[in-house]
Amino acid sequence: MTELQPNSIGPDADTGEAAAPVDTGELWRRLHRDGLKVTALYMAGVMIGAGVPAAIAIGSGPGLLIALAFVVPGAALVIGAVVGYEAIRLRVTRYHVTDLRMEMHTGVLFKTRRSLMRERIRSVDLTANPLERVFGLAKVKVGTGETGSGSGSTSEQTLTLDSVDRDEAERLRTELLRRAAVDTGDDREQRLATWEPGWLKYAPLSFLTPMLAGAAVGGTFQVADWFGKGGLPVEIVGNLVEDHGPWTVLGLGLVGLLVLGAVASLALQGEAWWGHRLDREPGGTLRVRRGLLVSRSLSLEEERIRGIEIVEPLGVRSAGAGRLDVVAIGLKTDEQGSDLSTLVPAAPLPAVASAAEAVIGPVDCDLTVHPRTARTRRLRWAVIAVVILAIAATVPHLLWQLPALLSAAIVLAAVLSSAFSLWTAFDSYRSLGHALTARHLISRRGSTRRATVHLDRSGIIGWRITQSVFQQRMGLMTLDATTAAGKGHYAVIDADEHEILDFADEAVPDLLRPFLVRSPE
Amino acid sequence: MTVSRTALRPPSNRFDPRTVPWWRVQWLITTAVPVVPLAVLGLLIPPARLWLLVPAAAILVLGLAAALALPVWWHRVHRWEVTDTAVYTLTGYFWRTWRIAPMSRIQTVDTTQGPVQRSFRLSTVVVTTASSAGAVKLEGLDQEEAAALAERLTELTDATPGDAT
Numbered sequence: 001m002t003e004l005q006p007n008s009i010g011p012d013a014d015t016g017e018a019a020a021p022v023d024t025g026e027l028w029r030r031l032h033r034d035g036l037k038v039t040a041l042y043m044a045g046v047m048i049g050a051g052v053p054a055a056i057a058i059g060s061g062p063g064l065l066i067a068l069a070f071v072v073p074g075a076a077l078v079i080g081a082v083v084g085y086e087a088i089r090l091r092v093t094r095y096h097v098t099d100l101r102m103e104m105h106t107g108v109l110f111k112t113r114r115s116l117m118r119e120r121i122r123s124v125d126l127t128a129n130p131l132e133r134v135f136g137l138a139k140v141k142v143g144t145g146e147t148g149s150g151s152g153s154t155s156e157q158t159l160t161l162d163s164v165d166r167d168e169a170e171r172l173r174t175e176l177l178r179r180a181a182v183d184t185g186d187d188r189e190q191r192l193a194t195w196e197p198g199w200l201k202y203a204p205l206s207f208l209t210p211m212l213a214g215a216a217v218g219g220t221f222q223v224a225d226w227f228g229k230g231g232l233p234v235e236i237v238g239n240l241v242e243d244h245g246p247w248t249v250l251g252l253g254l255v256g257l258l259v260l261g262a263v264a265s266l267a268l269q270g271e272a273w274w275g276h277r278l279d280r281e282p283g284g285t286l287r288v289r290r291g292l293l294v295s296r297s298l299s300l301e302e303e304r305i306r307g308i309e310i311v312e313p314l315g316v317r318s319a320g321a322g323r324l325d326v327v328a329i330g331l332k333t334d335e336q337g338s339d340l341s342t343l344v345p346a347a348p349l350p351a352v353a354s355a356a357e358a359v360i361g362p363v364d365c366d367l368t369v370h371p372r373t374a375r376t377r378r379l380r381w382a383v384i385a386v387v388i389l390a391i392a393a394t395v396p397h398l399l400w401q402l403p404a405l406l407s408a409a410i411v412l413a414a415v416l417s418s419a420f421s422l423w424t425a426f427d428s429y430r431s432l433g434h435a436l437t438a439r440h441l442i443s444r445r446g447s448t449r450r451a452t453v454h455l456d457r458s459g460i461i462g463w464r465i466t467q468s469v470f471q472q473r474m475g476l477m478t479l480d481a482t483t484a485a486g487k488g489h490y491a492v493i494d495a496d497e498h499e500i501l502d503f504a505d506e507a508v509p510d511l512l513r514p515f516l517v518r519s520p521e
Numbered sequence: 522m523t524v525s526r527t528a529l530r531p532p533s534n535r536f537d538p539r540t541v542p543w544w545r546v547q548w549l550i551t552t553a554v555p556v557v558p559l560a561v562l563g564l565l566i567p568p569a570r571l572w573l574l575v576p577a578a579a580i581l582v583l584g585l586a587a588a589l590a591l592p593v594w595w596h597r598v599h600r601w602e603v604t605d606t607a608v609y610t611l612t613g614y615f616w617r618t619w620r621i622a623p624m625s626r627i628q629t630v631d632t633t634q635g636p637v638q639r640s641f642r643l644s645t646v647v648v649t650t651a652s653s654a655g656a657v658k659l660e661g662l663d664q665e666e667a668a669a670l671a672e673r674l675t676e677l678t679d680a681t682p683g684d685a686t
Contacts, residue, residue: 329651461626462655465529465619472617484651501527511623515602515609517530 028094034135035163039086040079041131047075053226095161097175102142104159114159120144122304122330124173126297128166133295138169142176143330177285177299188282193324193344193355195276195290202346203269204262205315212268213261246405273345278355286326286359288343298340304329306459306485307440308343308356308363312450316346324352326359327455327486341486356454363454365442367433368503373474374494375429382425386418424448434492434503441481441507443492453490459483460508467497479504529619532602532609540661543641544592550637552584601659603670605677608648608657620657625681626650630674632667646671 051071059067085108093106103115123143132138140161164172224232240249274292281287284302289295305328312322324344331341339345344355356363393414396402402410428447435442441460444452464480471477477497482489492500505512556577563573594614602609608622631647638644644667646659662670 461650461652462620462622462657464654465621466616468616469614480654482650482652482655488653488655498526498528501529505527508623511607511621514604514606515529515532515619515621516527518527520526 028096029164029168031090031093031161032135032137032163032165032168033090034137035090036083036086038131038135038137038163040083043079043082047079051075057226093161095159097172102159102176104161116142116144116159118176121176122301124176124299126169126173127291127294128163129294132163136166137163138166139163140169140172142172173297173299177281177301178283190280191277192280192286192358193276193278193347193351195273195345195347197274199273199321199345199347200266200270202316202319202321203266205319205321206265206269206346207313207315208265208268209258209261209315211261212264213257216257216260216264241405250405250409269345272339276345278343280358286343300326300328300331304485305359305456306483307453307455308360309454309486310349310352310356310363310452312349312452314448314450317450321346321348322352323347324355324359327453327459327483327490329485331486360454360456361439362437363440365435365437367435367442367444368495368499370429370432370434370494371475371496373476374432375426377470377474377476377494378425378429379422382421385421389414389418389421432494434495434500436503436507441490443481443490445491445493455481455483455490457507459485463504463508463512464489465501465504471497477501481507529611532600532611534601536596536599536601536659536661537643537663537666538596539641539643539663541592541596543638543643543661544595545588546637546641548584548588548591552580552588556581556584599661603674608659608674610657610659620655622648622650622655622657624674624677626655627674627678630671630678632671634664644668646674648674 051074055064055067055071058070088108089106092108093104095102095104097118099118101115101117102121103113105111105113121142121144123141125141125143126138127141128138140163142159142161144158161169161172163169220233221230224230237249237253271292271294273290276288276290279287279289280302281299286300286302286305288298288300305326307327309325309327310322311325316322323342323346325341326343328341343359344352347355353363393410396410397407424447428445431445431447431450433442433444436457437454439457440454441457442452442454444450460481460483462482464482466478466480467476471494475497476494477500478491478493479495479500480489480491492503495503501512501516505516559573559577559580563570563577566573598612598614600611606624608620608624608627610620612618612620627648628651629647629649631649632644633647634644638661642664643661644664646662646667648657648659649655659667659670
């Protein structure tokens with residue numbers, strides 16, 4: 001297991017690789033055979049997890065012995081099938097790296113041959129779950145960062161080795177991303193940011209907390225349903241309301257759920273970000289390493305970075321913190337729950353700013369304020385929302401005789417939502433701003449998710465300018481910079497309709513100029 | 522703020538006049554898709570006749586009105602222009618959208634022609650950049666003009682180096 005390259009075999013002659021281009025003597029390698037043990041242990045765990053409730057459920061009827069007679073052979077069969085499949089997959093999967101390309105042959109039922117051009121490889125990510133760490137293994141995901149236009153194209157452009165020896169993974173990572181290392185004199189790693197355990201205090205403030213609390217409620221109902229007592233949670237709550245009064249139950253219940261959500265969010269984020277550090281490696285690669293149980297290592301070529309985004313979700317922002325995301329080609333930043341593009345998790349703003357500065361250069365800059373009419377526009381939306389909420393709260397009262405608790409809850413929810421939407425109108429106006437620095441276009445927007453994007457001006461590959469009739473009457477305009485990186489376009493919304501065109505003209509010289517007309521005031 | 526008032530000038534070209542009947546046919550087809558089944562069912566099922574024919578008539582009236590008015594309107598509003606450095610379009614009136622794609626960042630130039638378009642001898646040229654949001658469509662060019670334009674665009678983009686990202 002501790003051998004360095006235990007699975008290297010000679011150039012494959014037995015499968016008749018006549019058509020393959022002549023290699024430079026690099027060997028075909030195989031995946032590590034300990035991967036099989038990992039799969040076996042993992043499946044055993046899954047089967048215990050699934051088998052115990054199943055055995056209890058069956059056992060409650062005809063008796064435990066009969067239950068075991070069904071469950072144990074069933075579990076053994078599933079484990080055997082999966083391990084057998086894995087054994088074949090490990091045997092047939094081969095990969096090699098030549099000067100020009102990295103190739104992998106795999107497939108149990110359908111043979112697939114994937115080949116990536118070396119010069120197109122933009123990222124090498126290593127992950128290892130606890131089991132794999134015990135056996136010294138790691139998964140290697142090699143990406144070209146090409147998004148293409150089709151929906152499935154991202155998966156086509158990646159190659160995953162599941163799994164290889166940790167040393168082999170490290171060797172692949174450095175070899176595949178080597179390239180420019182020769183020309184840079186400085187070949188030492190440069191530490192850009194180091195995570196501090198104290199930053200975990202921001203975890204309970206994230207949107208994960210209410211989400212996980214909601215998931216806990218859903219999970220309770222689901223488990224109750226499995227045991228055929230789907231109504232039980234409602235009954236219990238009903239009894240509690242009778243004993244202690246509705247307000248105590250509602251208040252304590254909410255507090256309890258939020259505490260539960262906060263603890264879960266703390267655990268999840270702690271696992272994900274423990275020991276996080278952001279380095280710049282020789283050859284122009286950024287590397288994020290993190291993880292308590294599952295260790296993750298993400299390497300990103302700086303050549304494909306087109307900017308950064310400082311994201312401040314409302315809860316985290318209220319504590320004066322934010323996170324640092326990278327805007328890079330081939331990294332989809334708009335997928336929900338994806339933290340692949342995050343360079344620094346929720347941290348105090350000065351720490352985030354200094355990390356951002358280390359990645360793209362100076363970020364400090366005064367933002368141009370947007371016209372007052374932009375605030376009017378937001379207030380109008382808020383007023384519309386308040387009217388709708390008022391109607392939604394009134395109609396049920398007119399139609400039905402509501403119990404006191406429900407009625408109070410509806411009124412309270414409507415009042416709080418109205419207040420929030422009015423506050424959001426002012427706050428999101430305060431967020432609006434844009435500016436240019438020597439290399440970047442800066443745009444800030446949003447209230448519940450305030451984001452400041454610093455987009456590389458050379459990475460802007462087109463404009464999309466929109467103006468609705470409402471905006472036109474208020475003299476506002478939205479400028480969307482399209483780019484190959486991140487979510488594909490970043491907008492400056494509701495800016496002054498004349499000023500924003502000068503701004504765009506300055507941001508990317510000569511692109512907009514031929515289509516502009518300047519008339520004196 | 523700036524002393525001079527900067528504004529966008531509209532792109533110089535209108536689309537081919539044949540786009541007006543082409544859009545009309547498209548509207549008529551879109552209208553026919555719900556109206557014909559509703560009308561047929563309405564004639565076949567006497568008890569539900571009223572409930573089927575009234576919506577059918579309503580959709581038909583709206584569809585015909587749209588088919589008459591909108592294409593003329595669109596022909597006035599939608600514009601396009603291709604210079605040596607960029608592709609520039611303007612679409613919409615209530616929600617106006619100007620798109621500018623620089624020649625140096627264009628990745629692909631496609632010409633497509635649907636069956637209805639073919640009968641009007643029209644083509645669509647789609648210009649895509651590396652951004653998922655950056656495609657610029659020129660819908661409704663004369664087919665020869667479209668082919669010539671696509672060829673010119675391909676030549677211009679081939680002449681610019683770089684990977685366009």
